[in-house]
Ligand code: SF4
């Protein structure tokens with residue numbers, strides 16, 4: 001009996017494809033779906049020779065919620081709350097991608113003030129997303145305390161976003177033609193206070209973690225992605241910028257009012273886990289810069305256009321694609337309408353999906369512990385991958 | 388070679404000392420966690436709970452709702468069910484025709500729709516706020532009960548009109 005058949009008796013569809021190999025002394029291990037380092041329900045089948053990974057294959061679909069299909073059975077407006085649930089960490093970027101696509105399709109104008117509110121809330125959300133990644137990544141690497149520091153700051157962001165959106169995680173804040181609520185004086189003063197505080201916290205993060213020798217040993221020269229590989233898999237966001245490519249949707253295809261702000265696109269050429277780490281740390285600083293500028297420039301006015309579509313509105317026949325830069329990379333929403341009250345098709349491009357596909361190749365030949373470090377450095381959000 | 392290794396070792400140890408300093412500084416800071424239930428967090432006023440009906444200014448037992456059905460139709464999760472009855476109010480007596488004029492047709496009895504039940508299945512609600520946003524008479528708002536808890540699904544099927552009347556009695 002070949003090893004393949006032996007496996008077939010015990011495994012499922014996925015493990016069956018994993019032949020134990022001619023030596024027969026390799027071990028097939030399921031990492032996940034309940035593995036702490038997979039943050040959610042990702043399952044990775046790894047074939048181990050001792051501690052080295054010979055092959056790794058991610059298995060998806062454990063939190064598939066049919067978000068794309070749901071778009072076809074809900075009206076344009078009714079689909080809005082779905083966006084907050086695709087990626088729970090950077091919900092507002094998804095809000096923006098969908099709202100932007102529909103606005104493009106229906107030619108809806110967005111008032112000035114709403115544009116600024118969108119930028120401020122999205123960038124705040126980006127910081128909170130990166131903070132969760134930072135804490136969770138270090139947790140994967142075995143450092144427990146940093147997540148406490150990260151959540152200390154994140155809690156303030158959630159409080160702020162709760163004031164304007166009413167939610168703490170799954171925001172449904174954007175509407176066609178604006179946003180649903182204006183900022184309050186409490187929000188503005190809280191935000192100013194937070195930005196000052198956060199700027200003084202960043203050097204502390206560097207002292208506590210970034211310069212730490214243990215972290216550096218676990219990240220440097222681990223999971224090196226070269227530009228060619230990143231391009232082959234369609235990686236975007238900090239993963240691509242960690243390979244030295246200065247590609248950021250906010251700069252490459254400016255949407256909203258991002259062309260009005262002065263900020264840098266941080267890139268690090270090394271391509272290893274440390275480079276991706278550094279990109280995200282620098283991005284938080286840049287987000288602070290953007291928020292400060294937006295807050296200073298924000299004009300008075302309406303936050304939701306008076307001509308904003310009514311809930312039963314139909315955008316007319318056509319199709320539109322809108323891409324925004326999320327915390328994990330390029331988020332795209334492609335909406336097709338045949339003139340009915342529901343979209344004909346909604347296609348969502350999730351950056352984590354492409355970023356995850358790198359993992360199988362990256363993990364080949366590394367130690368299992370390094371694979372955990374690599375996976376963490378990709379910043380995966382599983383609900384976004386499965387959608 | 389040896390000096391190189393020595394330098395690296397020193398800087399590695401130093402990075403940990405710096406980290407320990409941060410830990411030490413934070414150790415002396417006041418605690419930031421809140422010991423529930425002896426203490427509560429302070430950001431509860433912006434909390435959005437399940438939706439509730441808003442009473443008319445003149446009558447705390449009646450909702451402002453005009454039964455337009457916007458909320459029911461637009462709710463993405465279909466968690467709102469509205470029941471109403473149509474009541475006829477007796478027609479006012481026809482005015483006496485002035486002499487020499489033809490009698491006007493008698494006024495028709497007025498039909499008034501009245502809200503009898505406003506069911507919210509909070510189990511399904513995604514708190515998107517579309518119902519609150521689109522209510523033409525601002526008859527809906529978010530409640531602020533943070534401590535909502537229950538043991539079964541049934542406990543989260545609310546009759547909002549009843550809740551409004553209970554609030555009115557208080
Ligand atoms: S939208 Fe407002 S007025 Fe219309 S049915 Fe709902 S609660 Fe009543």
Ligand code: SF4
Pocket residue numbers: 438461462463464465466467511512513514515516517518519
């Ligand atoms: S908040 Fe959204 S999901 Fe909840 S009842 Fe209103 S429309 Fe429905």
